[in-house]
Amino acid sequence: MGLFHKKEKAFFGNCKKELVNIFISLIFALQILIMENEIEEIKDKEFGYNWVTSSRFLFYMQVFVVLAFLIGASYQLYVHRYKGHPDVEVPGNTLYTPQYK
Numbered sequence: 001m002g003l004f005h006k007k008e009k010a011f012f013g014n015c016k017k018e019l020v021n022i023f024i025s026l027i028f029a030l031q032i033l034i035m036e037n038e039i040e041e042i043k044d045k046e047f048g049y050n051w052v053t054s055s056r057f058l059f060y061m062q063v064f065v066v067l068a069f070l071i072g073a074s075y076q077l078y079v080h081r082y083k084g085h086p087d088v089e090v091p092g093n094t095l096y097t098p099q100y101k
Contacts, residue, residue, distance in 0.1 A: 048054070092099035
């Protein structure tokens with residue numbers, strides 16, 4: 001009877017180990033599937049993988065840069081504008097009808 005119990009214990013002990021290994025393998029397989037789906041979702045949203053998103057981003061970036069350049073250039077032209085006609089003494093010999101001494 002004791003011999004049968006030892007064989008039964010050894011057999012079922014090995015079965016338990018195998019079941020645990022199979023269970024762990026299934027868990028890892030599920031995790032890999034989930035991670036692959038997450039990677040695909042990330043690739044859809046990532047700049048380098050999705051040309052629709054990247055082209056839209058680049059278009060809006062170009063519009064923003066052009067507007068910033070135009071606004072900055074207009075502001076600088078306004079700040080450094082010509083502020084009037086100063087009174088300049090023109091020598092008589094350089095007029096359209098020169099006056100000589």
